[in-house]
Amino acid sequence: xxxxxxxxxxxxxxxxxxxxxxxxxxxxxxxxxxxxxxxxxxxxxxxxxxxxxxxxxxxxxxxxxxxxxxxxxxxxxxxxxxxxxxxxxxxxxxxxxxxxxxxxxxxxxxxxxxxxxxxxxxxxxxxxxxxxxxxxxxxxxxxxxxxxxxxxxxxxxxxxxxxxxxxxxxxxxxxxxxxxxxxxxxxxxxxxxxxxxxxxxxxxxxxxxxxxxxxxxxxxxxxxxxxxxxxxxxxxxxxxxxxxxxxxxxxxxxxxxxxxxxxxxxxxxxxxxxxxxxxxxxxxxxxxxx
Amino acid sequence: xxxxxxxxxxxxxxxxxxxxxxxxxxxxxxxxxxxxxxxxxxxxxxxxxxxxxxxxxxxxxxxxxxxxxxxxxxxxxxxxxxxxxxxxxxxxxxxxxxxxxxxxxxxxxxxxxxxxxxxxxxxxxxxxxxxxxxxxxxxxxxxxxxxxxxxxxxxxxxxxxxxxxxxxxxxxxxxxxxxxxxxxxxxxxxxxxxxxxxxxxxxxxxxxxxxxxxxxxxxxxxxxxxxxxxxxxxxxxxxxxxxxxxxxxxxxxxxxxxxxxxxxxxxxxxxxxxxxxxxxxxxxxxxxxxxxxxxxxxxxxxxxxxxxxxxxx
Numbered sequence: 001x002x003x004x005x006x007x008x009x010x011x012x013x014x015x016x017x018x019x020x021x022x023x024x025x026x027x028x029x030x031x032x033x034x035x036x037x038x039x040x041x042x043x044x045x046x047x048x049x050x051x052x053x054x055x056x057x058x059x060x061x062x063x064x065x066x067x068x069x070x071x072x073x074x075x076x077x078x079x080x081x082x083x084x085x086x087x088x089x090x091x092x093x094x095x096x097x098x099x100x101x102x103x104x105x106x107x108x109x110x111x112x113x114x115x116x117x118x119x120x121x122x123x124x125x126x127x128x129x130x131x132x133x134x135x136x137x138x139x140x141x142x143x144x145x146x147x148x149x150x151x152x153x154x155x156x157x158x159x160x161x162x163x164x165x166x167x168x169x170x171x172x173x174x175x176x177x178x179x180x181x182x183x184x185x186x187x188x189x190x191x192x193x194x195x196x197x198x199x200x201x202x203x204x205x206x207x208x209x210x211x212x213x214x215x216x217x218x219x220x221x222x223x224x225x226x227x228x229x230x231x232x233x234x235x236x237x238x239x240x241x242x243x244x245x246x247x248x249x250x251x252x253x254x255x256x257x258x259x260x261x262x263x264x265x266x267x268x269x270x271x272x273x274x275x276x277x278x279x280x281x282x283x284x285x286x287x288x289x290x
Numbered sequence: 291x292x293x294x295x296x297x298x299x300x301x302x303x304x305x306x307x308x309x310x311x312x313x314x315x316x317x318x319x320x321x322x323x324x325x326x327x328x329x330x331x332x333x334x335x336x337x338x339x340x341x342x343x344x345x346x347x348x349x350x351x352x353x354x355x356x357x358x359x360x361x362x363x364x365x366x367x368x369x370x371x372x373x374x375x376x377x378x379x380x381x382x383x384x385x386x387x388x389x390x391x392x393x394x395x396x397x398x399x400x401x402x403x404x405x406x407x408x409x410x411x412x413x414x415x416x417x418x419x420x421x422x423x424x425x426x427x428x429x430x431x432x433x434x435x436x437x438x439x440x441x442x443x444x445x446x447x448x449x450x451x452x453x454x455x456x457x458x459x460x461x462x463x464x465x466x467x468x469x470x471x472x473x474x475x476x477x478x479x480x481x482x483x484x485x486x487x488x489x490x491x492x493x494x495x496x497x498x499x500x501x502x503x504x505x506x507x508x509x510x511x512x513x514x515x516x517x518x519x520x521x522x523x524x525x526x527x528x529x530x531x532x533x534x535x536x537x538x539x540x541x542x543x544x545x546x547x548x549x550x551x552x553x554x555x556x557x558x559x560x561x562x563x564x565x566x567x568x569x570x571x572x573x574x575x576x577x578x579x580x581x582x583x584x585x586x587x588x589x590x591x592x593x594x595x596x597x598x599x600x601x602x603x
Contacts, residue, residue: 129308130312133305133579135534135540135578136540137542141563141575144563146320146568147320226433230548230560232563242433252443259439263432263433270433271428274430275427
């Protein structure tokens with residue numbers, strides 16, 4: 001007998017939702033553009049050229065300074081905005097995914113242990129409570145301040161920041177699953193703990209994990225942008241969306257597009273992940289709260 | 291209630307202790323060397339070594355941590371490695387600006403977020419509901435530093451309605467209001483959106499409950515039911531969220547302060563990070579986390595006031 005995978009059914013349901021489908025394809029298109037950034041953007045993202053600084057973009061194509069080779073214009077150092085946008089996206093997405101993945105692995109590990117073993121519960125969750133006392137970007141800032149500014153350290157900081165919320169939500173789900181009769185049945189049949197955890201609890205918690213991971217990617221992308229904006233994320237001159245907004249601050253009045261464009265890239269990406277997460281939650285785990 | 295309060299205070303003590311440990315250990319195990327920073331860039335190896343002894347950095351971990359706690363307990367947050375001033379004094383000057391901003395943002399979030407959530411719940415599944423739900427999802431997806439910059443470009447530069455930055459008066463004064471309006475709006479947007487989402491779902495829960503049906507069957511008007519009977523109960527989950535949100539606002543104000551050039555503890559923290567002023571980083575992080583824990587305690591105690599059904603045993 002072929003068993004219907006609940007996750008596959010969930011994705012089928014997801015594609016029946018128009019908004020979610022649109023978001024999914026926007027993200028796919030964005031990934032393609034960003035992964036093949038070298039193909040889609042001919043210019044070097046870090047090449048300075050003061051002769052062509054602050055060129056206008058396509059919205060001002062009547063301007064004699066407009067150059068179709070730089071259709072989104074150039075920044076204060078004459079760098080091509082389109083190229084920086086795509087190459088910056090590589091950093092934002094890589095950090096977003098990597099940090100979420102690391103946070104997910106550790107958060108799930110601690111959440112499973114805390115939910116399953118009563119003895120470990122108190123120790124692990126109190127430690128998570130302590131991490132929770134550093135609100136917002138504060139924990140990430142502390143870590144970056146101590147380790148130094150680099151992409152790797154920012155990724156570490158954002159992963160550690162993600163761990164407690166993953167752990168808390170997964171623990172909650174594990175506690176629910178543990179109550180189910182079939183777990184008692186399997187245990188009374190003599191199944192080993194690690195088998196029960198991996199084969200039954202983890203598998204059943206998977207929908208919850210997918211939902212929070214999707215939303216967390218959005219959060220991680222916002223975080224790396226925020227850290228870069230504060231000047232402690234991706235070191236200059238490497239392009240990153242938050243960093244682009246930060247370096248455009250000085251040109252805010254002359255060339256607001258330098259701020260608007262990377263912001264729109266962040267918002268589109270984050271909104272799409274949030275909407276996907278939201279719809280996935282409705283389908284997979286309606287009881288999960290924000 | 292007294293017993294609960296005592297229990298919470300004990301818990302808070304251990305949370306704070308854990309917090310100090312993380313903050314202290316993060317510096318101890320970090321590659322950076324405070325002695326080098328304090329001795330200055332031109333110092334010789336011997337001078338750095340002397341500075342290390344002077345700062346007590348050559349002593350064992352637990353001794354250093356013990357001294358650190360002892361000093362904290364006496365209100366000594368250390369001395370800035372750069373200015374050589376007590377960090378407590380430097381923070382005390384800037385803290386009012388940060389609290390002013392965070393409180394204004396919280397008010398802004400309540401004023402915008404809660405009514406929209408209730409409206410979305412009343413008109414459930416209509417276009418108004420769909421619009422508000424989508425907008426609230428958008429609200430949590432917009433980086434507050436970007437929103438702040440855009441607000442400055444349009445409202446300060448092009449329209450000239452507000453000053454582009456700076457903050458030196460409280461938001462309830464006329465001058466302070468103009469200074470705080472845009473920063474509070476950009477900082478409060480995410481929280482407002484989460485209030486709309488929570489307010490909507492909790493209002494829907496309440497509107498489906500038995501006592502509302504009874505009120506309806508007694509012939510009360512819709513408006514009376516919503517505002518007199520349902521609202522108070524629907525607000526409880528929002529109040530729960532307020533404690534956490536206030537922490538988020540304190541964390542977020544670090545960013546907003548940068549956008550609007552507010553001289554608060556967030557700006558102080560970012561400068562400290564850039565100057566590798568380790569002690570100042572430690573203390574600022576600690577102060578923000580401490581405020582967060584205290585606000586959460588206050589919010590928990592507030593439940594009893596708005597919901598008499600809750601009794602802490």
